[in-house]
Amino acid sequence: MPPLISSSDPSTLGKLARRTLVTAGPAAAHSLAKRGLTVNHTQGVTLGVIIAYIVVIALLWNIPYVRWVLWPFKMLVIAFHEFGHAITACCTGGRVESISLDPHEGGVTHMRGGKQAITLPAGYLGSSLIGALLTFCGFNIVASKIASIVLGVCFLLTLWWARKDWLTIITILLAVGLLVACWFIKHAEPLRFVVLFIGVMSSLYSVWDICDDLILRKINSSDASVFAKRYGGSSQCWGIIWSMVSLTFMICGILAGLAAFKQSFQQQEDDSKDIIPTVRMLLRI
Numbered sequence: 001m002p003p004l005i006s007s008s009d010p011s012t013l014g015k016l017a018r019r020t021l022v023t024a025g026p027a028a029a030h031s032l033a034k035r036g037l038t039v040n041h042t043q044g045v046t047l048g049v050i051i052a053y054i055v056v057i058a059l060l061w062n063i064p065y066v067r068w069v070l071w072p073f074k075m076l077v078i079a080f081h082e083f084g085h086a087i088t089a090c091c092t093g094g095r096v097e098s099i100s101l102d103p104h105e106g107g108v109t110h111m112r113g114g115k116q117a118i119t120l121p122a123g124y125l126g127s128s129l130i131g132a133l134l135t136f137c138g139f140n141i142v143a144s145k146i147a148s149i150v151l152g153v154c155f156l157l158t159l160w161w162a163r164k165d166w167l168t169i170i171t172i173l174l175a176v177g178l179l180v181a182c183w184f185i186k187h188a189e190p191l192r193f194v195v196l197f198i199g200v201m202s203s204l205y206s207v208w209d210i211c212d213d214l215i216l217r218k219i220n221s222s223d224a225s226v227f228a229k230r231y232g233g234s235s236q237c238w239g240i241i242w243s244m245v246s247l248t249f250m251i252c253g254i255l256a257g258l259a260a261f262k263q264s265f266q267q268q269e270d271d272s273k274d275i276i277p278t279v280r281m282l283l284r285i
Contacts, residue, residue: 042264043257046139049193050254053200061208075171076198077127077205078107083158084126089114099158100165109161120227121242124206128246130154131202132253138196139257141188141272147195148179187272189265203250210239 039047060070078101086096086109094114101107111119137147155172162168175198182191210224224242225235263271 039258040262040264042268043139043261045265046196046257047254049196050135050200053197054204057201057204070201072171072174073198073201074205075101075167076175077131077202079158079162079168079171080127080130080202081123081205082107082109083154084122084124084130085109085119086111086161087157088119088122088126092118094119096161098164099162099168101162101168101171103167116227117231120223120230121238123223124210124242125245125249127202128206128249131199131205131246132249134195134199135203135250135253136199136257136260138192138199140261140263141192141268142275143261144192144195145183145188145272145276148183148191151179152176187269187277189269189272192268199253200250203246203253206246207243210243 057070060067079099082099082101086099089096089109089111092113092115095112097110097112099107099109109123134147134151137143155176159169159172162172178194179191182188182194185191210222222235222239224238227238228235261268
């Protein structure tokens with residue numbers, strides 16, 4: 001059968017293409033927006049939990065004595081921060097000698113070589129990127145399971161680099177213990193809320209720590225200060241830029257979670273029973 005429209009008539013093809021775009025474009029955009037940005041009940045609960053996490057973390061961050069409740073999670077997020085330095089050093093030709101955490105909420109990565117234009121901002125931006133990915137995975141149980149496995153691999157690398165630092169080892173082992181325990185509770189449903197909390201904490205830690213170091217206390221030994229001395233600009237300027245990038249990562253993680261995971265709580269639990277079914281594994285053991 002010959003074609004309905006001759007390919008030798010470009011004006012007709014052009015008119016048809018324009019008509020198709022005008023007709024189908026808005027409808028397709030509306031359909032995508034409706035699918036991606038509408039919030040169902042389960043997602044609404046997750047968003048409410050994220051808001052509650054933000055409020056609780058902000059309060060605990062600034063209340064004396066009570067702030068120690070967050071201390072283990074701060075140590076964990078600092079481990080993410082140092083992991084960002086370490087992994088980018090390895091990717092840019094450097095060598096990591098050791099990672100250590102300080103009980104006064106600090107950390108240091110000893111390394112040789114690497115491109116400091118990348119490794120210096122990778123601490124804050126790397127931990128905020130990890131936080132955004134964990135926030136994204138926190139919208140779904142199965143995704144949280146996968147995220148916890150990836151976290152385990154990252155923890156093993158961090159343990160190797162920090163094998164002489166007991167605080168880092170204890171912090172990571174406690175985090176692993178918490179994640180493993182959540183796997184065996186109600187088909188790992190609590191796991192996604194733990195992953196979500198760590199994600200929110202990691203995303204916001206970069207913002208609050210930069211503000212605390214550069215704006216409130218104005219510490220001169222921060223990553224932003226060293227970066228400004230080497231590459232120009234002010235530490236406050238770089239700190240604000242990195243904070244904005246961190247917030248952007250977090251927002252993208254939330255929007256991606258809303259677009260990707262539409263399942264209800266029951267659907268997520270049913271999916272979790274079939275993918276790495278921890279309860280059946282436990283019963284067999």
